Amino acid sequence: MKMSRNTPDKDDQTSTNKKTISLPISRVRLIMKSSPDVSSINQDALFLTTKATELFVQYLALASFNNSSGKETNSLSYSNLATTAEETETFQFLSDILPKKILARDYLKSLEEMQEDDADF
């Protein structure tokens, strides 16, 4: 029987129970330590960060779904997420990794329009 606090009890619950942690804590620690200047992290602080990350995923997914037309089609797309991140203040930190995907033809069209504008001169 593993006595380590680091191992989430995968067998104990099948759902992201409010009282427990699903994400792998050791991986969260690795990611935290790869942040510049972060040296040591208290074990309890690690638990808190892991749980906060779980909540973040849940909120991001739910908000994006509620925000989108996905409710009719029962689906969630990349742009649903991107739009939600853009529109939610606390998710602004994601803007760097969230280029809103645009269709190639829209891009080409806007390029053309720019060229036409230049041609007017």
Place this chain on the structure above:
Amino acid sequence: MASSSGNDDDLTIPRAAINKMIKETLPNVRVANDARELVVNCCTEFIHLISSEANEICNKSDKKTISPEHVINALESLGFASYITEVKDVLQECKTVALKRRKASSRLENLGIPEEELLRQQQELFAKARQQQAELAQQEWLQMQQAAQQAQMAAASASAAQQAGSSQDEDEEEDM
């Protein structure tokens, strides 16, 4: 799972864990693959965000290690105050579980019996069990033997009776 790349920045939460969470949060919803990939990357970004903020708060304090207090303050200043109650609950639960485990293992240690004695008692129990097994096996063997003997005797007397009967017939035939 060991990461093959040496680059720290490639660290992410395993895709499977994210998929599971998405499934539980949005059951029966079709989620595009690129959307899932995005969530994975957002997680990493979030963790960096919290760590950096907590680290800054930690640096301003006298401590060298990022404490739970630092993380909570970071969540608050970053606009995630709504998460605080729930994360605190989980921390409490984790501590309670860990405490129970420690109590359970120390209860075992504190029976007051030293390990050698426990070992000796275990050997005794094993020996006793082996003996009981042997006795049981022997009893069964005896019973089988007895049953077999009885069966033999029954068979023997039956065939003897038959023979006696048939030889009488022969005698009768000869007389005729």
